[in-house]
Amino acid sequence: MKTHVKALVVGGGAVGTSIAYHLAKAGWQDVMLLERDELTSGSTWHAAGLLPYFNMSYATTHIHDYSIKYYKTLEEETGLNPGFYVVGNLRMAQTDARMDEYMLYASTAETVGVPYEWMTPDQIKERWPLVRTDDLKGAIYHPTDGYINPADVTQAMAKGARQRGVVIERKWQVDGYEWKGDHWDVTVTKMVEKGGNLIPSDEQVVIHAEHVVTATGNHSQRTAKLLGIKIPAIPVEHQYIVTEPDPALVEYRKTMPEHPVLRDADAKWYVREERGGWILGPYEEGAPARFSYSVPDSFRADLFPLDLERIEEEYMSMIHRIPSSETVGLKDDFNGPICYTPDGNPLLGPAPGLRNMWLAEGFSFGITAAGGTGHYLAQLMVEGEAEIDMASLDPKRYGSWMTTEYGERKNEEAYSHVYILHHPDEERPAARPLRTAPAYDRQKAEGAQFGQVNGWERPNYYGPKDAPETFDHDARSFRRGGWWQYAVDEAKAIREGVGLIDATAFTKHLVRGPGATAFLDWFTTNKLPKVGRINLTYALTGHGTTRTEYTIVRLAEDAYYLVSAGAWTAYDADYLLKAAEDKREEFGWIDIHDVTTQWGVFAIAGPKSRDVLNELVRDAEPDTVLSNKRFPWLSYRDIELGMCPVRAVRVAYTGELGWELHHPIEMQRYLWDKLMEAGAKHGLKLVGARAQNWLRQEKSYRAFGTELGRDATPLEAGLDRFVDLDKDFHGKAKMVETGIRAMCVTLLIDGPDDTDPWGREALYHGDERVGRLTSGGYSVAFGKSIGMGYVKPELAKPGTKLKVLIQRRLWDAEVTEDSPYDPGNETIRKDG
Template sequence: MGDLPASARAIIIGGGIIGCSTAYHLAKLGWKDVILLERGKLTSGSTWHAAGLVGQLRTSANITQLLKYSVELYNRLEAETGLATGWKMNGGLRLACNNERMTEIRRQATTAHSFGLEMHLLSPKEAQDLWPIMDIGDLVGAAFLPTDGQANPADISQSLAKGARMNGVRIFEETAVTGIEVAKGRAVAVMTDKGRIAADVIVNCAGQWARELGALAGVNVPLQSVQHQYIVTEAMAGVPKNLPTLRDPDRLIYFKEEVGGLVMGGYEHNPIPWLPGPKPSRGDRFALPGDFAFQLLENDWDHFGQLMEQALIRVPALEKAGVKQMINGPESFTPDGNFILGEAPEVRNFYVGAGFNAFGIASGGGAGRALAEWVAGGEPPMDLWPVDIRRFGSVHRDRNWVLTRTLEAYAHHYSMAWPHEELESVRPVRVSPLYQKLKDQGAVFGWKLGWERPNWFAPQGVEPRDVYSYGRQNWFEHVGSEHRCARERVVLIDQTSFAKFMLVGRDAEAALSWIAANDVAKKPGSIVYTQMLNQRGGIECDLTVTRVADDAYYIVTGTGYATHDFHWIATHIPAGLDARLIDVSSAYGVLSLMGPKARDVLAAVTDADVSNAAFPFGMAREIAVAGAMVRALRVTYVGELGWELHIPVESMVAVYDALWAAGGKHGIANAGYRAIESLRLEKFYRAWSSDITPDHSPLEAGMGWAVKLRKNTPFLGREALVAQVEKGGAQKKLPKLLACFTVDDPAIVLLGRETIFRNGRQCGWLASGGYGYTLETNIGIGYVRDPENGVSPEDVLSGTYELEIACERYPAKVSLQPLYDPKMERVKG
């Protein structure tokens, strides 16, 4: 399409469905001077051979909304552009062949109801009425989503491309990108085989090649191409045009109708990566050929046989059906099965939309819109944490690690989605100095951003491993023992995996005062719990800040948020200020000493005065323990007297041994992260990414006390909070309010995403759920919502509540205060 321009406002690289959708939506937002570059022809990478099933339900409300938007877009796109899309809203069936899978489906149905998605439970016969050619001899039940469907991937992409052109986007095919120019930490230009193009924003939608393209800018995009096979049959009797899509996860297979026949594929437990072989010049076994356009891989019938065997059981008529074609096309998958969106943490103005795990067509419309809005607004338009590129860390730079973990994630695609399940491959990577010592004491570890963290401790004689189920899992009573020890005696918790930063410089206070919602202008030794807000007043970070000097702050945040929070803080330091952010996570281990006997234990190992008068809550001190200088922070996330002890890593073992010896007479015990979860639920402490997110303000989360609105100090997000207060009026109404719920029935298990009913009407869903061992009850946390009329505290407390759990309703009680609060210390949340 003519000569390349010398510059553009935005350059999108990659002409698959995500690139075309992002271009379409940027243009719809009014962006002019947008160009899309495609090395081959549009859709020539993996889009053209995608199977095209469009399902909507995910475990995240916002990701589900993105997929719902895809359906809305596909419903209207042909009328808008005049190009057929092959879109059919023929619904989707999900089968269950055993009781555990049926329980999973029942919980999925409740999740769908929570997120406003229609989903119906069916008997085996009702499912067969919708899909007459399947055998139902082994079925326990099924679910039907009437708004799911299927599409022709290439046609939808071409229609999006036409819509983009209609709104001014210029598309250049057969234009290869050879380099990304970065200056002063910002992407500023794209080098192509036809010349250089300067740009304000560059968007990497290069599909399987997104990792290599990102590397040109110094950006890591952790994905791996995997061979994905399916067959297309000749026309078959009994296959109508409106046959729903079908997913049979117990048999690892899926089906859709195509030209009177069936498409059948699946997700085998032994996937094969696409590793074309090293380039002679680079020796890189992961390098993909640049000229792989509209091509397929060699068919592997032996490997596909395991899926065919299962398909013949479900659809016996397949045995006599002619196979028109087998497709073996590589598709990009990620280590956690979620796609990748957002601004790269390494380089400003460089965005990524890639790694769609074989549901790129379902995601295409919504993901393209979200990425376009992210580009236009400079921050995510909503909570997109499950797909945010900043969920990755240093471990994801190792291509061999990514390969192995991605294959494990692929193999789990249709496996049971057990609560609390941990992936097992390529572990351990990052461990505390106490790892082996705790393992010898029965620690069962979980994994987060490369770190091994003790989830619970198996007593002597109990096998230290998780046994998964939808009921009470095998660790339930043992976590209860750890919980009670924290409430009644004293525990040690290894929290070395915390992310830890130093903000230093002459203007550190001014910089942090702008980024933090709470007042951080405190004297050295003070600890401040604070959120950091976006322009909408939503919570982007939730952390503690300790002032250690006039020009230095020590910042502690959650393990999984290390990349995200570092990027948020570093990119929001106002220009011209002398303030530098340094990651010191690996320099310090952390031992949390918690419980009513914590002071007795700490006093026995240090000469420092740790009395309440000398060491009050919310303060930090440097104290000597076992020959080490320890930064002791008097805070707690379990609601008991306690300290976080931040210890030079080389002294971790010595300090642990000293505390353990001193705590012997007080009944000290190890505790893990599952006990922390139970303890914090009883105290109604919030957790970022579940209870509080970029979609929720501190006011809605009941944390207005941690915001400096009464001071005149400006801070990021202040205007949005002021507007929220003014709109709420004298009744203090807000669009939603966070509340705590209890369900006494011991037979049920709360996991989160259960539907909340107030006075018989749906009003939200649980963000998190678990069990409180002190109170001996099930506890959930979720927002009571009424965006139109607003919600006041009085409204919340005046209602009668029920929770829908696995499609059954149970009476619930509500509270806006901590459930367990015997005059203990108030801290985080």
């Protein structure tokens, strides 16, 4: 066995073999893959092998698209047939809401170039007469995908990897990882057969690996313990059944081609042909999590007992949809573990807190994702970045607050939600509320309908106070849901009066010490603010794209308070801490603390916001403390509101006169009550995140995770004013070298009367697809839909006429000037 390698891949399923193959293809020598048992002996062996394109994520759609195209090339390269049956994929809809979901998905698919067709019930019946269609609304059909043999495609990728120099070793288990400063020492143990079990022998080897990738599937909890980190990937039971041959199907196939993979999403199952019969795969309620701590040594390529009662409803609905299956007996059944994560997306990227350790865990659709995972992870490892933004899949999207029970409950929920209606305003209820700010109960009493951000409960909008708990769920829609008017009223309140927003979930870091100033000057793109001032700035990747957005508050000469997006606390902390560690010798001592949970944040904004604060401010000259002279725009002051000390920052994400009120978290209820009391005479309205999202688009304020990410530079995002090209900063040369591939624009849209864009839609110029939206919503200032997105540079000029694909139609859109609402920032600078 080799003991010195460039990269060690741990796990010999479809995902692991693809990663090994693509690392070698990308040019890395000395790649080795270890499997504790046999290749495909994990979830790969009992997977049904489906290749569904359908996904609402831009990054994941790219991954699936690559896989489907790549698998079609394997036989020519390796001589092994991967068992790819390109029969197509028919996703049926029983309701208008389901068709709305497919229309939104289709617009996302167009941004990636995924082919699809629309079908009516009559067209379905004409092509596939065994399918009952009288209660269907229609379907979306993907002609280029189908299903594949999981074992065959894995073996084909393994052969391709070997042909490229990868060494594959079986029956070796990893028992320890130790970081040595520039490589990992990985202790591995030879596994031997004994009584049908696989047990460790006395033979051990230490492998020196510059990089390690874990693709351990069901064993991810063991991997987490060995690494000393948390990995919220826990398997859930998935069962499917295989029927005896269906005489009607056998007769049909004498003259007709194979059925596509059939999906009745409203019935929560997929069905495909199998040797004259049918495979039914349900995603039922009540499937339990398994192996929450480890996989028993006795569990190898094993299965759980079938629970037919649990899938009875789905089985009967298959008979309803394919009546000929009613008299067909069952031939085989499978009930095995499939790994899930709390949001159903894999954990793909650098491990939190570790160097040169890469995770590829939690693949609930591992066969579909394996090819693309290998391709894009290899780009990330070899080149430093992938061509698509992988942040939505990054393992650090979950923080250390995540526990085993949380993982169990959320993963069970993710499984049962595979075929629910995936509204863009979807909020899943399991394991909630969990992280709550002190004012949570007061907000709930005021009718707050909460969203979840990094575990925090955050008001999305305020509905009726007497609404039942189900109001928010009932209000959801792919169009303007029941919450829409509430958000409109909240947005108008900020534009015309005053509103209060809870922004406690913001990520907050304190950076200080002798090296803090030099480090942050190198780490970020903008000039550092003077003491008492703030600025907006960006940390870049090594490729010059946007890694993090910060508001920097300078507290003292060598003390800074950094505020960034609430959804990305662990993601931002990991990058900041590693960068500071790398530069400590050059710049000096730097002390960094995550103080997110120590500070609450209320944002008060609107023309009357100063009036409300003047009711509470304690100062020798209270009438002037909030004036432009004493408290100018883009500055901060330590003030007192009643008995609460507040770090007030004069900035407003809504584009109106306003302040962020950062306060000790333990005083939040007191401050809330005082603000509500003082605001009553000024018509203060409580405002949620949805209205705020609309308002920031009227100001063309880019948001991290939508307009800002690792696939665009700040210059492409149109943020030149926050980039100081006269100084040297991390990623500068690559940013300049990249140039302008696309430009971020704001568009006003003449869309449907009942629908606004969600930020996933394709943009057209004539018949040519020229870009995509990254954000969308409604503008109260202009009385029409609004969106932000990226287009070809030559189309970014204000006044350019484009089209947006919404509900299968192209709607007129026009590129506006940046900040179409109050472009001169007169309201935000208003004096008092």
